[in-house]
Amino acid sequence: MIQNPTPGKALQYAGEFCFPRLSGTRFEEEAQGTILKIFDSLGLEPKIEQFQADYLLIKLCSRIALLPFGILILLGGIFYYFESPLSALVFFILALFIGLGFALYCQSSPEFLGLKNRFWSKNFYIQIGKEKPEKEILIIAHYDSKSQSFPIWLRILVYYLGGLFSVLASGLGIFLVYKYLTASFFLPLWGWIFIFLALIDFLPIFNRLDNKSPGAVDNAGALGVIFELAEIFKEQFLSRTRLWLVLTGAEELGLLGSRNFVKNHKAELGPNQSWVINLDGLGVDYSISALSRLGFPGKKTDPELNNLIKSIAQEKNLKFKMIRASLGFSTDAYSFLKAGYKAVSLGNINRFIHSSEDSIEHLISVNLDDYVQLLKELIYKIDQAASEKNDKRY
Template structure:
């Protein structure tokens, strides 16, 4: 396969060097996330590219999910104990009630916290992260031109279990809650069954509480790869802007905590973008994980598979074929995380045909969020391949517009 990048465009080692430079835990809200933010800004500053910093508040969505599962477990323990150990049942009842109220407050905070502009106002449990953005204007001035927004998150997260384990554990838990547990109740189970249920529920309680880990992952595939690709692309287009399309590069913070960077960005900018640009002809390119190969998500959905976009993936595929860049189209059944989904929601609400695409190498999801997500998992030829692919696709879109 070899290195297929066009050597005249950029240095072949640059992207992988960024990944290596960013090889440390960059958990949202920590000093390390700030160091990563500075790294992006410094890399662009060396090429005289100005960036903007946009701070926002967030609360961890992980804590919210964990609380929800804990409440479910407590309710079930309450029901089991009710039939033979009233005092314990009462205790579980009160604890559930108390945590539920806390959950409600937490939930309200999680859906509104990033909308706060005045960060001097103290918000309980809120943390501050930043979006880094830069805009590269087209050569030709025109009203309501299209815009292409590139996004990648520079924060990372460490989790004690792989995505696959979490998905299967949650699936089994849901089946247990909705099928096995009610069945058990109607059958008026024996004491030994009750005991098994109690042990199982305590097991799950430990599992949910122990999901989060300290900085184990140095987040190379997820998503130093995308961060690096965006740095190189912005440098490329800074020297060589498109004629008819403006470009916005967005490095999001606190993505792993619940897509807060993109939520804050869309909340603050989407209306203005809609006024300034023709969003029906615009695109969002989310580069989240380029590792052992270049993956492009084509369809998502558990039961009903839906295409991620009307034409953007086809154009990317055509370009890949033409430039001989290996590209793998994939189907992702369970997908709830990704900055592009926030743009999708906003586009839907304002009835715009804004197309999104998602670079994501599914097979690498077995490494991410753990100590296995190291720079060697990012193949330099894939990082460069993604840069080439995006560069040539944009050049093509730029000429097709006229």
């Protein structure tokens, strides 16, 4: 019989990590030491994988992603205002292709500039269950944190609306120049509008990445859930499945930890035999929350796994809700979705993310306990289903 969660235990574990722990700093190393200490207290020895990361590179990418858009649209607007249509046309076309391409590149490939790697980060994981299972269950949470100067609503407004407006401005600029050349149709006011829209793309430069967030909701609460699951399952027999509890580093620097984990284990973990549950942003309200879509371009999280989680929540009388994240919002689950895995992301988006206000006072203990209860039941059901499927073969 699998033991029940201990009320408040997940919050107790989470409290060990409620301090700023930006990747590439000594505070990340302190968090890594805490991970090893807790696993040791549970009698578990995690496997450790190192990978290279560049704090400066990711910090740079997030701030200059829209800069080419801004410069090129600004020049296009100036030349349009002074009635130099061919020059304006060149800059609007460059904005549409170079500006958009650079923004997408920064979003998807933070190593692309090829700068020298500055530090080593680490992933930690333990495996519980059969050596050659029929199903692999991965429960994942990142342990790093970060803060940003802009509040979350302003980040969404600047990055995503700014990017959208830039694409529209580039296309409209090309159209207006075409009308100017073919029909002598000229609206000088649009020159100023282009200049104004271009200035929005310069705002991310002022969104500084720093180490001021205690990272309670993002993501100490999830770490607490992971460690309680380790305590519950460390001596339990899983008949047909293997449970992976994975703690990733440098998630806040472009999902680097999960991307390296996928690269290292793709051959071992078949996408058709593996279910991935990412935990990010737990403990902020009284519901079980799941994200329906992640990343840019958006990828849907696995509907079958989401429905199974929803049914378990209903069985346990837990409130469940699906959340549609803003375009481009990513968690570690996105790395697995891109690689073809069945993956979901549990947790809520909240105003404390990446801010100095993300302290332990905002963690709701009973909600963390609910996630432990739900995941315990989910693991048990997947293992039971795999066993029943195997029995039918014989």
